[in-house]
Amino acid sequence: MAVSDALFRAIVQHVDDPVAIVDAHHTFVYANPSTIDVFGYDNVVGMTLHDFLPPDAPLVLFDQMQTSDTPVSRTVSLLHKDGHA
Numbered sequence: 001m002a003v004s005d006a007l008f009r010a011i012v013q014h015v016d017d018p019v020a021i022v023d024a025h026h027t028f029v030y031a032n033p034s035t036i037d038v039f040g041y042d043n044v045v046g047m048t049l050h051d052f053l054p055p056d057a058p059l060v061l062f063d064q065m066q067t068s069d070t071p072v073s074r075t076v077s078l079l080h081k082d083g084h085a
Contacts, residue, residue, distance in 0.1 A: 022049060040081035052078035054085065 012019045018035035020028055026049040035044060039052065054077065077085045 020044070026050060038080070039078070049078075054079055 012032050015032065016034055018038045019032045020035050021030040023029050028044045028047050028049075031044045036042065041047070057076070079085055
């Protein structure tokens with residue numbers, strides 16, 4: 001069954017969990033409202049994953065993203081605007 005873009009957006013826009021799309025340059029190109037709420041910014045589109053990583057975060061995630069031909073899904077701790085994880 002094909003899901004329309006409108007239905008997909010309606011679902012993603014209303015879930016409580018953050019949902020974001022990051023491009024090959026690690027830049028947010030889409031973020032649902034929950035992503036905005038969780039991280040404390042007015043908008044995260046245009047920001048990069050580096051903006052949300054603690055200084056001691058391993059950069060292996062980015063290496064995996066650069067060398068993969070398929071979408072990469074990982075769980076990482078990201079920082080809120082005020083600095084807490």
